[in-house]
Amino acid sequence: xxxxxxxxxxxxxxxxxxSEFTVALAGQPNVGKSTLFNLITGLNQHVGNWPGKTVxxxxxxYSFDGITYRLVDLPGTYSLTANSPEEMIxxxxxxxxxxxxxxxxxxxxxxxxxxxxVAELVALSSRxxxxxNMMDVAQQExxxxxxxxxQAALGVPVVPMTATRNLGVRELLQTIxxxxxxxxxxxxxxxxxxEDHQSVLEKIRTxxxxxxxxxxxCHWVALKLLEGDQEITRLMQATLPPQQWHALHEILCxxxxxxxxxxxxxxxxxxxxxxxxVTRPRAGQISLTARLDAWAAxxxxxxxxxxxxxxxxxxxxxxxxxxxxxxxxDVVVAxxxxxxxxxxxxxxxxxxxxxxxxxxxxxxxxxxxLPILIIFYTALGILxxxxxxxxxxxxxDSLMHLMGLHGKSFLPLFLGFGCNVPAVLGTRxxxxxxxxxxxxxxxxxxxxxxxMAVVAFLAPAFFGSAATWVSWGLVLLSLGVLVLVGIVINKxxxxxxxSAFIMEMPLYHLPNWRTIGLLVWGRVxxxxxKAGTVILFISMVIWGLSVLPTGELNxxxxxGLGRWFEPIGSWMGFDWRLTVALLTSFVAKENAIAxxxxxxxxxxxxxxxxxxxxxxxxxxxxAFLVVQILFIPCVATVATIRQETGSWRWTLFSxxxxxxxSLIAGMITFQVSQWVGG
Amino acid sequence: xxxxxxxxxxxxxxxxxxNARGIVVEITAGKDAVRRLASLGLTPGAEITVIQNPRYGxxxxxxxxxxxxxxxxxxxxxxxxxxx
Numbered sequence: 001x002x003x004x005x006x007x008x009x010x011x012x013x014x015x016x017x018x019s020e021f022t023v024a025l026a027g028q029p030n031v032g033k034s035t036l037f038n039l040i041t042g043l044n045q046h047v048g049n050w051p052g053k054t055v056x057x058x059x060x061x062y063s064f065d066g067i068t069y070r071l072v073d074l075p076g077t078y079s080l081t082a083n084s085p086e087e088m089i090x091x092x093x094x095x096x097x098x099x100x101x102x103x104x105x106x107x108x109x110x111x112x113x114x115x116x117x118v119a120e121l122v123a124l125s126s127r128x129x130x131x132x133n134m135m136d137v138a139q140q141e142x143x144x145x146x147x148x149x150x151q152a153a154l155g156v157p158v159v160p161m162t163a164t165r166n167l168g169v170r171e172l173l174q175t176i177x178x179x180x181x182x183x184x185x186x187x188x189x190x191x192x193x194x195e196d197h198q199s200v201l202e203k204i205r206t207x208x209x210x211x212x213x214x215x216x217x218c219h220w221v222a223l224k225l226l227e228g229d230q231e232i233t234r235l236m237q238a239t240l241p242p243q244q245w246h247a248l249h250e251i252l253c254x255x256x257x258x259x260x261x262x263x264x265x266x267x268x269x270x271x272x273x274x275x276x277x278v279t280r281p282r283a284g285q286i287s288l289t290a291r292l293d294a295w296a297a298x299x300x301x302x303x304x305x306x307x308x309x310x311x312x313x314x315x316x317x318x319x320x321x322x323x324x325x326x327x328x329x330d331v332v333v334a335x336x337x338x339x340x341x342x343x344x345x346x347x348x349x350x351x352x353x354x355x356x357x358x359x360x361x362x363x364x365x366x367x368x369x370l371p372i373l374i375i376f377y378t379a380l381g382i383l384x385x386x387x388x389x390x391x392x393x394x395x396x397d398s399l400m401h402l403m404g405l406h407g408k409s410f411l412p413l414f415l416g417f418g419c420n421v422p423a424v425l426g427t428r429x430x431x432x433x434x435x436x437x438x439x440x441x442x443x444x445x446x447x448x449x450x451x452m453a454v455v456a457f458l459a460p461a462f463f464g465s466a467a468t469w470v471s472w473g474l475v476l477l478s479l480g481v482l483v484l485v486g487i488v489i490n491k492x493x494x495x496x497x498x499s500a501f502i503m504e505m506p507l508y509h510l511p512n513w514r515t516i517g518l519l520v521w522g523r524v525x526x527x528x529x530k531a532g533t534v535i536l537f538i539s540m541v542i543w544g545l546s547v548l549p550t551g552e553l554n555x556x557x558x559x560g561l562g563r564w565f566e567p568i569g570s571w572m573g574f575d576w577r578l579t580v581a582l583l584t585s586f587v588a589k590e591n592a593i594a595x596x597x598x599x600x601x602x603x604x605x606x607x608x609x610x611x612x613x614x615x616x617x618x619x620x621x622x623a624f625l626v627v628q629i630l631f632i633p634c635v636a637t638v639a640t641i642r643q644e645t646g647s648w649r650w651t652l653f654s655x656x657x658x659x660x661x662s663l664i665a666g667m668i669t670f671q672v673s674q675w676v677g678g
Numbered sequence: 679x680x681x682x683x684x685x686x687x688x689x690x691x692x693x694x695x696x697n698a699r700g701i702v703v704e705i706t707a708g709k710d711a712v713r714r715l716a717s718l719g720l721t722p723g724a725e726i727t728v729i730q731n732p733r734y735g736x737x738x739x740x741x742x743x744x745x746x747x748x749x750x751x752x753x754x755x756x757x758x759x760x761x762x
Contacts, residue, residue, distance in 0.1 A: 116717060
């Protein structure tokens with residue numbers, strides 16, 4: 001170890017009994033870190049955000065041998081440079097919180113690349129354990145790895161495991177226990193920088209030795225300076241006296257290519273480890289991944305396969321989901337409403353109406369979306385966990401280029417077909433801030449299940465057997481507008497900049513049900529929260545506006561609001577009721593139907609669909625569908641856009657843009673269909 | 679069409695055809711891209727195999743046993759020495 005690193009002293013094991021240890025879980029993306037985290041903590045986990053960052057923070061607890069451990073899941077990062085907020089968070093946590101143990105998960109099948117993060121971590125802490133995951137995949141790919149040889153070469157404990165089959169997890173917990181209590185003490189073999197830069201590193205080290213601020217190890221700071229790390233350079237510029245800084249600055253400027261010397265040094269170190277511990281697969285062996293990719297990543301067949309898979313996902317979602325939704329609506333919600341009216345029979349009429357029409361009617365119809373969302377996100381979860389989504393991103397890259405985006409932006413957009421909120425959150429996978437912002441701006445143009453539900457309800461009422469064609473037309477229109485808006489924003493605001501497309505294509509593997517289950521669970525809980533709070537509240541507000549002040553709908557405040565907007569609505573053939581339905585859809589898209597239900601007061605004998613078909617002309621109906629599918633997204637999405645962009649300016653820009661686009665499209669639709677029909 | 683590069687010639691990665699192999703000599707991309715490529719295993723000296731290089735769009739390469747998708751623009755900035 002380097003001379004200026006201070007060794008952490010271990011207190012005797014007896015003092016630690018019963019106390020709580022912090023264990024950090026580090027690892028590169030696609031190494032099965034989440035699977036392991038979920039396996040260890042189960043539902044004893046808390047998901048939040050890292051303070052001040054839009055990066056997810058997962059933390060959980062577990063017990064081993066009577067001791068409670070706090071497991072902190074660090075963001076998945078390829079390295080510990082200051083490339084991204086994720087990498088900053090991971091290294092700041094290790095440096096400042098000094099976790100008792102750092103478990104770094106590596107993928108045995110891509111050991112060389114995986115060990116890069118280990119090479120960075122052993123320079124920061126000696127309390128590292130390597131969890132050698134995916135041993136089954138490595139074996140399947142024809143590798144023979146000897147964990148004990150790797151352990152001897154690295155100088156830190158190595159635990160072979162297959163998290164997806166729960167193999168080796170107990171051994172890992174046992175090793176964590178031993179390292180935390182100081183029963184295992186390691187002296188890692190730290191990588192050296194390439195020879196031609198060793199003297200420079202030494203020079204920097206002596207220059208900053210006295211000045212390195214407290215929790216930062218000085219040899220590490222020296223290395224990061226040489227790597228050209230902006231954060232650390234800024235830190236040292238602020239700390240060093242001017243004379244020292246100038247000397248340092250000169251050295252750094254003379255070696256601004258040192259980044260690759262540092263990286264090469266790490267790979268040389270890795271090469272030694274791998275040569276010792278791994279037997280390469282036989283030459284000429286074609287892996288499963290290569291065989292599948294010949295089709296799935298083919299520039300032409302790949303697109304066909306993607307289309308097919310998307311078709312199947314939507315078909316499954318709606319074939320299984322829609323009957324379930326209808327059943328929930330007709331049986332469960334109707335029965336709850338019936339029971340509520342019986343219970344409230346003696347209560348004042350307004351109270352019974354508030355509960356039955358306002359609350360149960362509003363929230364109930366939203367909750368019936370649950371089966372559809374669960375099926376959609378389970379299907380996506382399977383594709384994601386198997387490694388397919390990277391192939392989808394690859395084949396979509398050329399198309400995304402039209403908008404100055406690259407393939408990775410396709411993934412969050414695809415999530416948007418379920419709900420726009422996870423789509424906006426999902427843009428976190430995009431590294432370039434510009435590409436991320438652009439993706440967020442176009443994401444609301446993906447028709448979500450709620451918007452499609454409005455279409456699915458209204459289209460058959462007006463277009464009968466042609467409803468399917470109208471629905472497809474609306475989806476294609478939406479996607480067409482998305483591409484157009486993307487091109488325009490990229491050409492004007494972003495002046496045609498383009499970001500680098502560099503993405504790992506993980507090996508295919510069997511899906512893990514636990515991981516998928518937790519993924520779906522997380523998204524469903526978010527949906528429930530939305531239904532229980534925002535939508536419940538607004539259902540009650542809308543009900544209130546529709547009965548106050550006179551108790552008559554036609555003279556209510558809601559009607560007044562709609563009439564006030566009528567001049568704009570009339571360009572699209574809307575009367576005030578359609579305008580009101582559109583306004584309430586800002587709260588939640590599904591509300592459009594509920595509002596129409598209240599405003600058109602479906603009679604006992606005919607349902608809402610029949611009433612609407614009888615009162616609204618077809619051209620108006622078509623314009624309404626077009627406007628609602630392109631309109632400002634629901635309030636939950638807007639709030640998420642604000643949170644993720646951190647800017648009111650962009651949030652308002654997004655709303656204004658979508659308002660303009662939807663109204664223009666609505667007017668064109670109305671005028672054209674009038675002209676065609678008239 | 680430009681003739682495919684001969685052995686030992688230094689050329690951009692984007693000109694290598696499917697199944698061709700080479701050693702990375704130089705990366706002339708911006709600092710951020712170089713750093714990201716390095717953390718994914720693409721450094722000078724690394725052996726690289728082209729898995730798929732269609733005429734348009736991104737490439738797939740194998741480097742340090744990792745499959746990487748690379749935009750054509752990025753591949754043009756990676757100089758390799760062809761081998762085999």
